[in-house]
Amino acid sequence: MQHCCSTASKKPIVLTGDRPTGPLHLGHYVGSLRTRLSLQENYRQFILIADLQALTDNAENPGKVTQSVLEVAMDYLAVGVDPAKTSMCIQSQIPELTELSMYLLNLVTVARLERNPTVKEEIRQRGFERNIPAGFLAYPVSQAADITAFRARYVPVGEDQLPMIEQTNEIVRRFNHICGAEVLVEAEPILAKVSRLPGIDGKAKMSKSLGNVILLSADPDEIHRAVEQMYTDPGHLHVSDPGKVEGNVVFTYLDAFEENTSLVDELKAHYRRGGLGDRALKQMLEARLQELLAPIRERRRQLVQDREQLLDILRAGTENARETAASTLADVRRALGLNYFSNKQSRAFPVK
Ligand code: TRP
Numbered sequence: 001m002q003h004c005c006s007t008a009s010k011k012p013i014v015l016t017g018d019r020p021t022g023p024l025h026l027g028h029y030v031g032s033l034r035t036r037l038s039l040q041e042n043y044r045q046f047i048l049i050a051d052l053q054a055l056t057d058n059a060e061n062p063g064k065v066t067q068s069v070l071e072v073a074m075d076y077l078a079v080g081v082d083p084a085k086t087s088m089c090i091q092s093q094i095p096e097l098t099e100l101s102m103y104l105l106n107l108v109t110v111a112r113l114e115r116n117p118t119v120k121e122e123i124r125q126r127g128f129e130r131n132i133p134a135g136f137l138a139y140p141v142s143q144a145a146d147i148t149a150f151r152a153r154y155v156p157v158g159e160d161q162l163p164m165i166e167q168t169n170e171i172v173r174r175f176n177h178i179c180g181a182e183v184l185v186e187a188e189p190i191l192a193k194v195s196r197l198p199g200i201d202g203k204a205k206m207s208k209s210l211g212n213v214i215l216l217s218a219d220p221d222e223i224h225r226a227v228e229q230m231y232t233d234p235g236h237l238h239v240s241d242p243g244k245v246e247g248n249v250v251f252t253y254l255d256a257f258e259e260n261t262s263l264v265d266e267l268k269a270h271y272r273r274g275g276l277g278d279r280a281l282k283q284m285l286e287a288r289l290q291e292l293l294a295p296i297r298e299r300r301r302q303l304v305q306d307r308e309q310l311l312d313i314l315r316a317g318t319e320n321a322r323e324t325a326a327s328t329l330a331d332v333r334r335a336l337g338l339n340y341f342s343n344k345q346s347r348a349f350p351v352k
Contacts, residue, residue, distance in 0.1 A: 011043050013044045013045075013152050014043040014153070015147055015154075015155055015187075016032060016156050017047065017143075019050050019051075020071070021054050021068055022068050023217055024071075024216050025214055025215045026216070026289075027213070030192070031197065033081075036076075036156070037079065037081065043154070045085065046086070046087045046150050046152070047086055051091050052091045052097075053142060056133060056139045059135070069090060073088055073314055074303045077299065077300075077303055077310070077313070078217075078297075078299040078300040079216065089314070089321035090314060093318045094149075094321055096322065097142070098142075099329060100325075100332060103332065107175060108141055108171060116140055116163050116164075119140060123136075143164050144167060144171045148172060149324070150321070151184075151324070152185075153187060153188065154187065155187050156191075156192065157190070159196075165188075183335045184332075197256055198252055200226050200230045202247060218297075230253075231248070232248050232278050236271075239275060243271045243272065243278075244272075250282055251264070251271075258285075258288055
């Protein structure tokens, strides 16, 4: 098999993405944003604002998607994603991704799409039953196009996204087999350590629709109230009672946000023994969260005021991304013989 890769960059490429459907929250911070901050130091990183994917289950409400694009971009910059190191880009503005999706769709059966466990679960949650939008069922293929167009070697994800990468790699192998060349590259997931942060009610993962979130843009008062409402151990009635650490959201959050792990261990032991009250414990967590979110909120406030700068950053990131995707698509078209008008000899019209 011959190698063909026209984008020669020393650093391996990492791609992550989010569906823009609202501002980001602490769950995103723990599950993916934090990882992106460290990855941008050693990898060539792209972050895709996947508005086309968001439309696959928000077709009736495009405004919700389009209005969230800038919100999400602001959240990225506010937490410290550096546009000099990371290209932030908007999916719909990279037509190469859509084009590649069309080629890849032919390599996947409807039955295979219906077997994707994440898609299955989403269909159940959204109550689509048999009225599944075709675009929704096929979004894993569009995601495979995202991953392969960027030639991503690594994709940092939560567990729910593992089936997407598996499906991407199946498609890559089929495509390369058909072309007889390594045109597309397989990707590997990077799993976040704490990939799921429970909501403040402790019931499910943090999600805006469940009303159990702490937004990255939360003000000090909102943070205070959220911590106050946080689920602890309902059996822990008096300060002197022994309390449960497992399932106690305050401890889950301390595990996620308090870097001083020996302090957290001591607190856990103290709580289990009895003598550590919920109020004192919550004060510690609140102080940590206020400290974390204050600079993020401040940077976000500045960005809100400078919309032009924000748009410039997104435009530049999208242009970079498009260049990479276009180079992959040139290889893909050549491999399929779809380069009819190119100077180089096309497979379809061999020059005698
Ligand atoms: N499916 C991802 C999510 O729901 C978003 C996404 C779209 C993505 N394209 C991607 C993630 C490419 C990683 C790589 O969060």
